[in-house]
Structure formats: structure tokens, C-alpha cells
Amino acid sequence: MRGKHVLIVGGGVAGLSAAIELADLDIRVELNEKSNFLGGHAIGYACKAIDNTCVKCGACMVEEKLQRAVSHPNINISVGSQTQGISKNGRFSASVRRQALCIDPEKCTNCGLCSNRCPVNGAIIKSFSKNNHPFYAINIAKCLYFKDRSCSICCDECPEAAIDLDNSPSEYTIEADAVLIAAGFLPFNPRNKPYGYGRFKNVVTALELENMLKRTGRVKKPSDDLLPQNVAFIQCVGSRDAKLNHLWCSKVCCGSALRMARLIKDRQPETEVTFFYIDVQTFGKDFEQFYREAREDIRMIRAIPADIYETENKALKVNFVNHPLHQTREEIFDLVVLSVGITPGEDIGNLSRIFKLDTDQFGFLKSAGEDATVSSNGVFTAGAVRGPMSIAESIASAGSAAWKIVKYMGGRDLKFD
């Protein structure tokens, strides 16, 4: 399908997968990613294989998609880019704003000197994947140069002269025949839950735990960098919650958390793991066996804790109702992991306005029965922007959307030359 162009908004696993599928059919893809790096949330997930055996969490597939997308001649990628508006006159014409990109990918060798020299924590951020080049990016929100021009160490010391802090944002237009929205989700922010997240150092989210495992291969307590003796996972934080009107199950958290729990037991057998849950959801094809084995070394408690207090030595006192005794129990853990749910992405409002898409009752970009029909207006959706889904489901969702796009653009005559 030469000569056709598709704009993809969002470079998570869904956007990347769709881009590859379309590009393989010789369709030109413009992939716009808002953040500095491609891969979305899932590029930060660790491989959770235990005993040298894959547990099918799908994390490595994100890496593979990313690798293929960045090397595909038909995919043009811009990171730090966001669609500002769109007009349609037969084709789409999207105005895109690209933030200042200070590190020149042509020159950067990923030596990491900038990150080592930077005096501000978090001002130079690292990617999770070698397929994001440059591996580093300047976080404009924290960089002193962008604040008051008081520091330019990275720029001064870069041996390749790859850093230019005076780079300014740019605006440009993209013409496209169809648009795919793959802008993903927002992990639930547990700050307002009575679990002390943000105040107690040793309360982390499952997402943070994934990232910690990916970067270091270990689970440590943020307070002192020591291995925890006693870890608790709390499920359904921000999901299945009537008070928040979050009347959905996030689908992926039981799998993610139980796999991480087993990984901890595999790598750090001396660490005790407790799992607080409502209902354990089925995941994977060998769930029955996985779950049986999980129950052998993980303590499963069917209760969702009411609240958490911090002790003097930064341990955490967790209160929960213990059935069948009906007592409120209190137990001490030294690390608590909150399985935060999948909630509608932060840009959904903007995106639905720009692209004239309706949200469902919970705010995801999915209209009922859409799968049965072909979108008539040329705007499609894929991945977790449509609602909670796993990596595998996001890949399938992207393939299905790509197919709908192909049909929309080509009708009967899908010519390949």
C-alpha cells in the first residue's frame, strides 16, 4: 500500500505493534510519542522467569516490538511529540508540537557521562531499553539550565558535544490517511488511599517494583537498600472500587503481582511474601499449575487491608480483618507493594476532543460494539487506551486495529507492489 500514511499517537506496545504491522504492508507510519522514550509502561517491566522457565508475562515482547519498530524503514518516530489539533479534508492534517530534544541521537554514544555528572537527581533520565537511542534524556522539568541557566555541566562535559540545551520546541504538520490512538493508560495513583503511599518510603507500587526488578534484578527496601524480610502485596488498589466508581477489574495485576511474588521467592527465598486479595484472576494457559505452586510458597490472605502505619524503624503496620475470626489483625511488613490498577489515560480528555471520540462510562476510549464495524471517520484505537488489557491483548488489539485501518484505506483493492 504505497503512498498511504498513518499517524499513530502513542509509542507503547500497542502503538509499536500496530506500526510494525502497517509498515510491513509498505504503509508509511508516523509514530508520535509524548514522552522521551518509546515502549510505554511495559518497557519497564522485568522478565519474571523462574527456574529458567518463561512465565509468559510478555515483557520481552515489548522489547522485541521496540527493536523492530526503531529499525523499520517505513516508520518515522518522533519522541517528545504531541498532536495539538487535527483537521480533516479527505486526509488528516495534524499539527504536532515537539518538545526540545537536547541530546543529538546522531552524536550520542550512550556513554552515560552526562548522567554521572548531573548534580540534580532525576534531571537526566535513563531509558529501560537499549533500543531507545539515546538511552538518556534531559528532564526539562528538573534540569537547572531550564530553570535558571545555572548549570550546563552535561553539555560542557559531553565528549561528543551531543548535548545542546538551547534547543527549542518545534511545530510541524503531518498528513495522514488514518489515525490510530494508542495512548495507553494511567496507573492509579494511590496517594489518597490510607496506605501512606508517598509518605512511607517502603510503600511502593507494583509498577515501581517492576522497574526496580528490571533495573537491579533485586527487590530492596527504598528506606535502606536492604533486602526485605517480609513483603506484602495488596491487590485491587484503585480497581473494583465502588467508592471511586472504578467498577472494573484491571485484569493484569493478579498475574503481574503473583509472578513478581514468585520471582522474589525464587531469587530471595528467605523473604516471606504475603498476598492480600479479593479474588485471584485467571491468567496464562497453565494458570492452574502456576497458582497451585504459588500457594505453596506465598501466604494468601483473602482480605484487603484497611490502613497502614509506619513504625519507628520504617517498617509498616498493616491492619486487616482476619476471617473467620472476625478480628482486626495487625501485622508488620518491611515492604508493601500496592497493585495499582489501570485507569483512563491522562490525555483522554484532550484526545477525545481533538479526534472526536466518545469515551465509555468509565472514561476509556472504547465505544460499544465497535469491533463489529469499521470506523467510518478514519480514527481507530488500540491497546490499554480502550480499557484494561495485558501486553498480549494489546498486541492483538493493535493487529486488529491495523487490519481495520488497512480496510478503511484500501477497501477491496489492497495492492502491494
Added chain:
Amino acid sequence: MIKFLGDSLNHQTLILGNGPCAVAAAESLLAAGENIIIATKDDTCNLNGSVDSASLQILRQMRCLSCKGSVGNFKIHGIQKNKPVAIDAGCIIIAEEDQRTPNFSLYGLNASSNVKTLSEMKTLLSSPSNEKNILSEIKKVIFLTGLVKESTPIIAKEVMLSSLLLQKDFGLQTYILTKNLKVAGDGLESLYRDTKNAGTIYTKFTDDVPDIHQGEEDNIRIDFYDEITSKNFRLTPDMTVVDETVVPSRYAADLVKIFNIEKDVGGFVQADNVHRYPVLTNRKGILVAGPSKSVMDVDTQRIDAGNAALAVKGLSAEKTNAKAEKAYVHEERCIRCLTCYRLCPYDAITLNTRVAVVPDACERCGICAAHCPMYAVRMADLEPEVISELMGTGGGIDRQQSFVPFIVAFCCRRSAAQARDLAVCMGYHLPQGLKMVEVPCSGGLSYDHIFKALENNADGVMVLTCHKGNCHSEQGNIYADQTVAQIRDMFSRIGFEKERLLIQTLASNMGTEFARIAGGFEETIATLGPSKLRKNCKKPITKARKDESAK
């Protein structure tokens, strides 16, 4: 001029199945101008007959018996209404429906007028009103689901929908007894709330299961201890509904054999391997979609259908890989032992007049080449000389300088090689003498490669493969494991340190772990000292000995 696979492809796709997935795939491909043959087991075809007939052929009551050929030109023989049929197709989509087994025995129950399966209840609820009269004569209905075996959201949804109808339209009292309520599906948490608001009573069990007793006249009595209220209960329902387990159809099991494709633990078509997402099998051109593959709802079936259609189109647009890169057979050397034929995970070896590799089906794992006893099957980039060139030769060892072990790491292209590059990006210092040799699949490694490394003065050799169940070639890592085990065994018997050969598994995203493994191995080798097989080390000094002399 680029060559496309589509140029040599028979543009006819055979679709097996008659459910929403098969129908959606057929409709979709027809709309995109493809030629379709849809073959159904039963006497009906749910595909709307009015669609363009020139490009559509419908075979009712057709069963496949055998399949020859490979991507682009499969020849399928089958039987249709007692007559043999032969079909030529470029691609095949397996989209057969699943089947259900009632879980009576799991609950110690027998079917009877008041013990029904979930499907029977669904049929009853959707039947004409006079047949539903039986529901107006009863008061209490109990659903048993996921109490012994874990259930799925598909089943949970049907249980909840049935219960909601009974509660709302018939004013019955319904109970759902379960362990983990499966709400990981679209709209299921809301549905759960709706059933509760309508009056359904849920009892969830954690460790215990209820005591279910089927008495005289099939009266059911269920005794249990409720964890929430800490009370003993006895329920005597007028009707008991047992859930079902979704299993692949018998025909699907046949298809696995006929097409020589992988299956998962439950017998569904498609290996439980992330590289097959979403609709691929081990054989190029054979796709699997919908409930043949796993338990799924209708929306997901349509998503799968789209993916299958896309994959068919993708094959047309796929650039054919240069034949030179694929495995090939040296005719004069081949003794037709068929080792390659048995081991090829992709069914890319044909045995017509001679043994040959089908280039379009070959995925370049090199398993055939590594295991051919006659060096007849070869792959250009796995030739020991080529590999030798890649690894280079370890330099001489000087007594004055500290020992830098020369380590050769054979890394799977898809996993360990990626992990190594990630480790470098992450800033880990890898062993100075580490040389990575990237191979398409560790299954392509033979004795020759490993001995070549030792011949080239390697002090240690690592084979870094994918995790079990994550090998693109399904068994490649297992073969590598066997090869390494045999060589290590041989080493110990001839008095060579077997610790010099290590095999480990890694995924592409394990940069930290790569660095840890490589660092650990370097330490082991440093302790062992230079290899005895080094050609340029006159007086080997082991670290242990050095430590001794230092004392």
C-alpha cells in the same frame, strides 16, 4: 528488484471453522479481495451465502485428513460427505470452535432434572416462554462454579447473566458458590454488582469446599461453613447448575497432528509461547484464531479474526528472504537419516525425491545443521569457520601480566545478545576478554562450535539461551542444553574442567542479569586459570597457584 512471498503464493486461503471467528475472518478477507474456501464440520455454514461467490467456496461436512506442502502451496486432503476432496491453499486459518465438558463429577453430582449444566440453563433461559414454565415452579437456584478447578471470566459471565435473569425476570433466589470470582473481563465487575443488587447471594470459599450431597429423588443438599458470617449453612436448592470446563474440540486435536503444529498443555492449538502472539503457529502460513487457541469471548474472537486476516495479507507483502541465508542440503552427503526432518520445528524439510529445505518455511534456527551427522545440512552463517572468524583467537598469555580470561559467549540473537547490548547501555562493565558470538538460535550450536572456541584459545565458553518455553524454535534451547551437558560430561571424563563450559538462560530485557552471569563466569575462569588447551600458554598459572606462591 525485491521479491515478495506473495508472488509465489497461491492466493487462496482455507478457513476451518463455523463460529464467529471463522466467519469474521472469511468476511474480512473476502472484503479485501482474497479467495476463500471455508470448510465446516457440520452441515451448515454460518457465513452469509449472499457474499460474492466467485471468490468464495463453501465446503460443508468437510474434515481434513492430511496436509502436504508448505506456505504458499499447501495441499490438503480431506473427506466431504464420504467423498475425498483435495484443496490447494496458500494459507490456512484454523478457527474451529471449542467444546465444553460439564463439571458434574468435580462436584460429585449426576445430571438429573434438577441438576443442570450451565449451557442447559442458558438454553432454557433463551427458549420459548412455555418451556420456561418449569422456572415458575421453583424458588431456589444454586450455581456451582470454580470450586474445584479454577474457572474463567467467560464462564463467570454466563453464570452471572443467568443468575441475573432468574433473579429479575423470574423472581427466584439465586446463589453463586465459588472460590475466585473471575471478573477479569469487560463489564464483569459491573455485572457482578448488578447481580448483587438484584439479590443474588454469593458465597466465596478460600480453602474449604462445600459438602454437596445428591440424595434420593435427586434432592440436593449443600452444607458449608461461611467464612464471612462464621456460620454453618445448609442449602436445599430446587435446581443446581454446574459450570463447565472449556476444552478444545476433538477435531482440534486431530488438526494438531494433521498439520504438525504445536499445542499447549490443555490441548489447544498453538504453543504457549510468547513468540506466537497472537495468531501464529510454528508453521509459516498456518494461522490459528479464536477458540481453537484458547478460551475466549466473541469480541476477542473478532480481534483474532482481524489478526489472522492481517497475517494472510502480510504474507503477500513479505519480502522473500535470500535463499542463501537459509539452511540447505548437500545432496551428495545426505544419507536420508531424516534427523533434520524430525528435528525441524518449522516443518521446513521436504522429502520428495530428495531431502531438501523449503526456503520460505525455514526460519534459520540451524537446528538441522547442528544435528546432521553427515554435515549434509548446512547453514552459511553457522559454518564453524565463519563462527571461528567471529570469535577471533585469544591472545597469548604473559607470565608478567595478570591473566585476562578469553571468554566466548554464544548468545541467542533474540535473547542473550539483546541482553548483552542492554548491559552495555546500562553501564555495566563486562569482562574484558568477553567475546560475544551471536547465533540465530542456540539450537544451532554443535560440538564443532564449542570445540572451535577452545581451539581458538577460549578459557571459558558460555552458551546463553532463551528461557524454557520462550524459544522461538520451541526446543532449540533444550537441544543446546543437551549438547552442553554431553560435552561437560565428556570434559569430566577426560580430566578437563567442566566448569569452563556454562549454559544459562536469559531474556532480551535482562541486562543486569547478563552482567551478573558474565562477571560470575569470569571469576570462575580466573580461578581456574588459562585453559590447558590453549596453544600459546607455555606454563599455565592458575590463580590458586599464584595465591599460594604469594603466601
